Amino acid sequence: MSIKIWWQDIMPEAGQSLVIKDKEAQKAGDDRVIDNLKKVARADTTIEMHHIKHSSYHVQASYMEMLNNIWLIDGIIEAERQGYDAVIIGCGNDPGLQQARQAVDIPVVGVTEAAMLLGCTLGFKFGVITVMDDLVPICERNIHSYGLDYRATHPVRVYQLGANPLQSLFDMILDPKALNPQFEELCRACIADGAEVIIPACAALSPATSLLGYKEVPGTGVPVIDITQAGVKMAEMLVDLKRSIGLGKSQKSVYKSLPPKVRDRMRELTKCLS
Helix, strand or coil, X not given: CCEEEEEEEEEECCCCCCCCCCHHHHHHHHHHHXXXXXXXXXXXXXXXXXXXXXXXXXXXXXXXXXXXXXXXXXXXXXXXXXXXCEEEEECCCCCCHHHHXXXXXXXXXXXXXXXXXXXXXXXXXEEEEECXXXXXXXXXXXXXXXXXXXXXXXXXXXXXXXXXXXXXXXHHHHCHHHCCCHHHHHHHHHHHCCCCEEEECCCCHHHHHHHCCCCEXXXXXXXXXXXXXXXXXXXXXXXXXXXXXXXXXXXXXXXXXXXXXXXXXXXXXXXXXX
């Protein structure tokens, strides 16, 4: 039976974005991401890209991330309403993951969480590379939240994007050759820290490494996980388990579903942000 996955991007449509003005360029970037995901997806899995209505852009700041999550989770709720089987949050910060799992009953996957859990099966310790200094505390928060402090090496390393970080992220999807030797240097620094697996915790940096065919740090035997591809396989597995044996998320506490009427009544109070 086929699977339909809603990929929830954290940026709005071109023209509404401070970064991406060209709709054709955005579509080209989206197509590159989806084509990269299809490399690992089953033949009967459909993955569709969806942008959010608005964006606060600066998800490296916790307050701005909170605002972004309002529109991000609106999209995830819409995915369930339209009958999608699972949602993948297309950002290496895994923003709004716990809240989204409370908001809907279908599986919601955080790409970096999926990659970290996969990384624990491929090596004992994984090293994390993010793309901004301000994202280091968020990466550390997630590692701790996932209970993986002992399996992660420290510090979290940073791939510096330059003067226009958001544009650089977009450019590396369209032209992965834009990645510079800094990435491999950071991988080797993580290995020196004790990493046996590398996780580029960014939904642009990670597929860019895949598109370059960079699956292992040369000469080390250390794999590099594409977090976006790990997210697809996790989503497929969760849907399969729910369909075949009824195994789904816990309804005990943290991920317990909110009653839709209560959820939607509270959402009405945020319409002033629409």
